[in-house]
Amino acid sequence: MSDSTDLAGRTALVTGATAGIGRAVALKLADRGAEVVVHGRDPLRGSEVVDEIAARGGRARFVVADLANADEVVRLAENAGQVDILVNNAGIYVFTSTPETSAESFDRHVAINTRAPFLLVGALAPAMAKRGYGAVVNVTSTAATTVAPVGAAYGASKAAVELLTRSWATEFGASGVRVNGVSPGPVRTAGTEQMLGESVEVLGQANIRGRVGEPDEIADVVLFLVDGRSSYVNGTVVVANGGERSSLPG
Template sequence: MNELSGQTALVTGGTAGIGLESARLLARHGATVIITGRSADRGAAAVAEIGAGVRFVAADLSDLESVKALVRQCGEVDIVVNNAASFPGALTVDQDVSSFESTFDTNVRGAYFLVAALAPGMLRRGHGSIVNVTSMVAFKGVPGASSYSASKAALESLTRTWAAEFSPHGVRVNSVAPGPTATAGVAAEWGDVNDELGKALPLGRTAQAAEIAEAVLFLASPRSSFITGSTLHADGGGAAA
């Protein structure tokens, strides 16, 4: 259970849902974990829930100054889990500019410049793993998810580009593309739509956040030592149907 001992993992959006469960699992397997989020109260609650080996750093990934401050507070990082996300639901004809921009600021720009700042240390040390949490909708059309799906498709493209740039120096980059997952954040934004998407999958249900966290752990850990530039579709068969 200590396969990640001596490693530091940064999980963005780590105070709830997939991020919280990923942080919990990484800590359980020996990593020192830094979780980020915008709410100090939720951060404190997450740290108390997970226990030793975890600390919280407040950060807003849509704000580049906040990203820079996060990098300064993190120090050297061995594992980055880009999980923080904005996921507004709106049909394309109803999408407002502000919501579109905030989605890309968090889901793409924030992740991009966070990795740009942390990757040099990984490259210098000759090891590291970056896991981008994307989405089934990056590959499959879902009405009302246009800005979110486009942002996650952009992150999928970065997975492949970063793998090409970083992997010759020992840093692996992969994606986990979850299907509909039962989290409080998704329920608040999408309501019953998420459950209906789950019922339409070959497995006939939504995922639990802890199930997606297992995929994150696999790609973050030495278990996937010969995998880079790949996407693990943890989507209940959504990519196949």
């Protein structure tokens, strides 16, 4: 490519792209010239993102799939076609204690947050490797590395993705496919505000920046990890959490 930030001629699949971080990622990828496959479960919201991308001069199409269903994940990969950039962003989070987390809830966390990225990489990365080019970015969470008295199922599902990120970087890196992750701290989205209410702002005050993140800030990290500026970055999870405060006095 003539410009390391130019993604013209590339196709990107972004899961969970109808809202929040995923939507911000889809818009930025399209602005850089990529054709974006917008994934989600709601056709109305999906069409809104596609229309917004088109209004900005980009190209996109929507594919619906329930990532809790393994067969639909496989069909999503088939319907996406040739993919050069895969952003595994979709995820669910329920912050309950272990006794209050049902087997169904645990399985759903693993299915959507861990198994779906696993199946998509398994379906799409080999073709990337054959072409000698590809970029995968997994959106994880600081819950993968920070312990808390609630949300163990969510944290475990994201910790697994961080291990998979390093494994896939080793498995496909020699063939030209880079696999990295971004681990956001609290981010202001409709989903987090619905789940946590005003607690989102309180969580943001705990970091050095003293605020929650915005979807565009995480999307910019994703953009860096898929374009030529990060050509020497592979198997890394970039933490974007505003900076942790020191636990030492003072």
